[in-house]
Amino acid sequence: MLAVLLVMALVLTSGMALQAAPARRLPPGTVILGLEGDPERMVSTIWPVATSRPVFDLLYSSLVKPNDKMEFKADLAEQIRFSADKRTITFMMRKDAKFHDGRPVTAHDVAFTYNMMALPDYNGGQDAFVGFIEGVEDAKAGRTRGMAGVRVVDDYTIQFTTKQAFAPVLARMTMGILPKHILESVPVRQLGTHEFNQKAITSGPYRLVEYTQNRQVVLEANPAYYGGKPKIQRIVFRIASPQALLAAWLDGQLHAADIPVSEIPIVERSGLGKVLSVPSERPTYLGINTKSVFFADDRVRRAVSLALNRDEMVRVILDNRGQAISQVHPPQFWAYTDQIPIPKQDAARASALLDEAGWRMGPNNVRAKDGRAFEVDIWHVTDRESYQGDLAAMVQQQLGRVGIKLNIRAYDSPSLWPRVLPRDGRIDTNVYHIMVASISILDGDPHWVRTYLHSQQLPPRGINYMYYEDAKMDELLDGQALMTSPVLRKNYWHRVVWPYINEKAPIVPLIAPKRHFAVSNLLKGFAPGTNSRVNNVLNWTVE
Amino acid sequence: VAPGLTARSTSVAAYIARRMLAMVPLLVGVTIAVFGIMQLIPGNPMHVLMNPQVTDPQSVARLEKELGFLDPWPVQYLRWLRQLAAGNLGYSYLTGKSVGVVIGENLPRTLLLGSVAVLVGFVIAVPLGVLSALKRYSLADRAVTLLAFGGISVPEFFICMMLVYWVSLRLGALPPSGFETMFSGLAGLPLWLDRLQHLVLPATAIALPLVAGVVRFTRSAVLDVLSEDYVRTARAKGAPGRTVTFKHTLRNALIPVITLLGLTVPNVLSGAFAVEYIFDWPGIGTLAVRSVANREYSIILGINLLTAVMVMAGNLIADVLYALADPRIRYA
Numbered sequence: 001m002l003a004v005l006l007v008m009a010l011v012l013t014s015g016m017a018l019q020a021a022p023a024r025r026l027p028p029g030t031v032i033l034g035l036e037g038d039p040e041r042m043v044s045t046i047w048p049v050a051t052s053r054p055v056f057d058l059l060y061s062s063l064v065k066p067n068d069k070m071e072f073k074a075d076l077a078e079q080i081r082f083s084a085d086k087r088t089i090t091f092m093m094r095k096d097a098k099f100h101d102g103r104p105v106t107a108h109d110v111a112f113t114y115n116m117m118a119l120p121d122y123n124g125g126q127d128a129f130v131g132f133i134e135g136v137e138d139a140k141a142g143r144t145r146g147m148a149g150v151r152v153v154d155d156y157t158i159q160f161t162t163k164q165a166f167a168p169v170l171a172r173m174t175m176g177i178l179p180k181h182i183l184e185s186v187p188v189r190q191l192g193t194h195e196f197n198q199k200a201i202t203s204g205p206y207r208l209v210e211y212t213q214n215r216q217v218v219l220e221a222n223p224a225y226y227g228g229k230p231k232i233q234r235i236v237f238r239i240a241s242p243q244a245l246l247a248a249w250l251d252g253q254l255h256a257a258d259i260p261v262s263e264i265p266i267v268e269r270s271g272l273g274k275v276l277s278v279p280s281e282r283p284t285y286l287g288i289n290t291k292s293v294f295f296a297d298d299r300v301r302r303a304v305s306l307a308l309n310r311d312e313m314v315r316v317i318l319d320n321r322g323q324a325i326s327q328v329h330p331p332q333f334w335a336y337t338d339q340i341p342i343p344k345q346d347a348a349r350a351s352a353l354l355d356e357a358g359w360r361m362g363p364n365n366v367r368a369k370d371g372r373a374f375e376v377d378i379w380h381v382t383d384r385e386s387y388q389g390d391l392a393a394m395v396q397q398q399l400g401r402v403g404i405k406l407n408i409r410a411y412d413s414p415s416l417w418p419r420v421l422p423r424d425g426r427i428d429t430n431v432y433h434i435m436v437a438s439i440s441i442l443d444g445d446p447h448w449v450r451t452y453l454h455s456q457q458l459p460p461r462g463i464n465y466m467y468y469e470d471a472k473m474d475e476l477l478d479g480q481a482l483m484t485s486p487v488l489r490k491n492y493w494h495r496v497v498w499p500y501i502n503e504k505a506p507i508v509p510l511i512a513p514k515r516h517f518a519v520s521n522l523l524k525g526f527a528p529g530t531n532s533r534v535n536n537v538l539n540w541t542v543e
Numbered sequence: 544v545a546p547g548l549t550a551r552s553t554s555v556a557a558y559i560a561r562r563m564l565a566m567v568p569l570l571v572g573v574t575i576a577v578f579g580i581m582q583l584i585p586g587n588p589m590h591v592l593m594n595p596q597v598t599d600p601q602s603v604a605r606l607e608k609e610l611g612f613l614d615p616w617p618v619q620y621l622r623w624l625r626q627l628a629a630g631n632l633g634y635s636y637l638t639g640k641s642v643g644v645v646i647g648e649n650l651p652r653t654l655l656l657g658s659v660a661v662l663v664g665f666v667i668a669v670p671l672g673v674l675s676a677l678k679r680y681s682l683a684d685r686a687v688t689l690l691a692f693g694g695i696s697v698p699e700f701f702i703c704m705m706l707v708y709w710v711s712l713r714l715g716a717l718p719p720s721g722f723e724t725m726f727s728g729l730a731g732l733p734l735w736l737d738r739l740q741h742l743v744l745p746a747t748a749i750a751l752p753l754v755a756g757v758v759r760f761t762r763s764a765v766l767d768v769l770s771e772d773y774v775r776t777a778r779a780k781g782a783p784g785r786t787v788t789f790k791h792t793l794r795n796a797l798i799p800v801i802t803l804l805g806l807t808v809p810n811v812l813s814g815a816f817a818v819e820y821i822f823d824w825p826g827i828g829t830l831a832v833r834s835v836a837n838r839e840y841s842i843i844l845g846i847n848l849l850t851a852v853m854v855m856a857g858n859l860i861a862d863v864l865y866a867l868a869d870p871r872i873r874y875a
Contacts, residue, residue, distance in 0.1 A: 032725060048594075123606050123609075125603070127598060128596065131599070192638075240823040241820060244721075414591045414838055417586060
């Protein structure tokens with residue numbers, strides 16, 4: 001039957017199939033990239049999803065943009081000046097930037113974009129982009145029109161004043177700038193569904209031509225782009241599952257697609273292109289419930305860290321395409337340091353710490369304390385890195401050697417959040433015990449740690465799902481945010497903050513993977529960075 | 544019009560009306576069940592949207608309250624039912640688009656895929672089933688039986704992967720995914736031929752298990768009829784073999800196959816989720832898989848409602864066709 005159907009199909013379509021060689025399927029002047037999820041919306045300030053990032057990188061411009069080391073460089077801003085107390089930042093903007101409808105991008109547009117996120121009706125989830133600006137509470141409460149800390153000095157000069165010195169301020173100046181003249185009259189609640197999502201007018205190197213949900217996003221080069229006209233006339237993002245994108249790439253329908261490490265050999269054997277690997281911005285770690293009866297003692301958490309063999313994880317799970325880490329941070333970014341050694345597996349020391357904490361080895365090689373066996377669940381998510389399940393299994397195996405028995409439980413992320421972040425703030429100390437997790441550190445700043453480990457961030461106010469409370473940790477995390485000298489701040493993280501986090505071990509660093517792209521021989525100059533796969537789009541050419 | 548025919552038409556219409564009325568409570572039951580099951584899944588669209596590093600959890604909580612996610616589920620259900628009574632299936636939480644529009648955009652492609660698969664499946668399966676029965680225990684029968692059991696046993700996703708790997712990637716004969724070639728510049732007949740190329744693999748993946756089932760069903764139905772007294776009588780009377788086969792055997796044996804056709808059509812719609820997703824076919828199946836991952840409750844409910852309606856309609860059509868084909872059956 002299969003043969004009958006296939007013969008029918010081949011007879012019907014053979015003529016066209018023979019012509020459909022990979023090189024000829026792709027239209028000239030066009031680059032087709034894979035996109036693993038739908039962008040959903042095109043308004044930069046309204047619930048942008050992770051998969052929309054490459055699309056937004058091409059559509060939008062912002063005051064500053066990060067380079068590959070996550071140092072922030074001027075984009076719309078030509079000059080950046082800090083006041084002596086570092087609370088006021090003035091951006092002198094370039095005058096040749098234009099929206100795709102020809103109108104200039106001005107300081108009014110910047111003020112409009114940022115003030116939008118402080119409107120009483122705003123509910124677009126980008127709260128951290130304005131939370132540090134003076135007057136945000138008054139604006140959100142409707143007491144003032146706009147934030148006092150956002151001031152248009154003139155058409156091309158904008159000034160931000162923060163509540164106090166705020167070290168990661170430039171990381172918050174990356175929001176895509178929206179056109180005031182188009183969106184000013186649109187109620188903020190309607191922006192998510194406004195026609196702008198189909199016909200976005202932005203000021204980046206490409207303009208939106210078509211967005212068909214769950215199918216494709218079509219962009220065309222912006223000839224008036226201030227950074228120079230892109231050589232590629234049209235970029236298309238094809239939206240599909242990773243498996244379908246890989247199959248499409250192997251069939252010659254795509255120029256580049258993100259692929260999991262397991263598929264690298266297939267791509268390399270195909271002869272259609274090569275694999276480019278770049279460090280990922282998503283380190284993997286163990287998040288530990290510090291209120292759990294099993295892990296409340298920091299000696300136990302340190303024992304967990306010591307019992308792990310990270311090199312084995314890198315070798316077996318990442319196929320040596322990644323590295324072990326000693327801080328939960330992408331190793332290629334400035335906040336990471338090689339001076340903190342990666343903990344070597346030391347089962348003897350881990351066992352000694354567990355003994356010290358009262359967890360004695362019991363029958364069946366499982367530790368016990370006060371009649372309670374050390375047997376807990378380890379969680380991992382199913383909708384992020386495909387290797388998380390394997391990693392959970394390896395942690396299970398390695399901790400098993402020191403007498404900690406783990407049972408693996410898998411969830412998707414939306415199931416996980418409501419479990420670990422109770423709305424009423426009443427933490428169930430046994431809701432979970434330990435989980436494999438990863439975090440996307442797109443702005444490259446270690447300030448994210450504050451949102452995960454500061455006691456002010458305990459549910460329901462924040463996302464400290466380690467339920468970690470420690471006055472010294474709070475002090476360190478508050479202190480680093482005030483340090484406006486990059487050099488001092490870097491040293492502070494390297495010498496004080498990371499060592500303290502590792503000592504208390506509410507989060508245990510594991511591995512930093514790489515991201516892999518299958519790139520067609522037809523696409524030249526494609527050099528994805530950690531923070532963006534399209535960062536050097538102006539250099540691309542296509543055959 | 545003959546009085547007998549008019550009476551029969553009236554009887555059919557009354558029967559259909561009664562069955563349609565009976566569908567209403569059944570549909571309500573289905574939606575209650577689906578709504579209840581969805582509530583058991585933790586998380587909602589806000590948890591899909593939130594970016595822990597920049598989203599204030601209290602903003603999420605506020606939005607959850609505004610959108611009614613925190614209401615008891617019977618309250619949420621009644622709200623949805625009220626909306627439905629006004630002809631509105633609701634809106635996507637993520638894009639704000641009307642669920643009716645979203646389903647309407649995707650449904651035609653699923654119907655195209657499903658109808659081609661069913662049509663091809665039945666066109667191949669019925670003759671094979673008949674052949675298998677008429678040549679019982681022959682080499683052909685054994686071969687067909689073996690293939691049928693193979694088709695029934697192999698999981699759909701495995702068939703999909705094998706088709707992609709061998710037919711598309713190894714042979715390079717057909718595209719592995721998508722609905723049409725992007726920016727091909729084709730129009731008219733060449734465009735439809737291009738779409739046909741894209742259709743072949745997913746349609747085959749749906750048709751194969753279907754063919755396997757229908758072959759076995761047809762074979763069994765034909766064998767049953769072949770052992771009937773009237774077939775033996777026809778043969779004893781010296782009726783030619785073709786007459787016995789086509790007039791006496793097939794006409795009767797294919798009546799249950801018609802029923803099977805009616806029951807199969809909606810199953811193809813609801814059963815093509817994995818196939819559509821793997822082949823990146825932009826239809827209801829792909830939409831359903833993404834909606835479940837995104838906790839798009841209104842879209843999931845809309846698709847379930849549509850599927851339930853189609854299953855019930857398929858049953859009704861099968862019953863009506865069955866009765867029309869067999870005059871001994873009366874509408875009650």
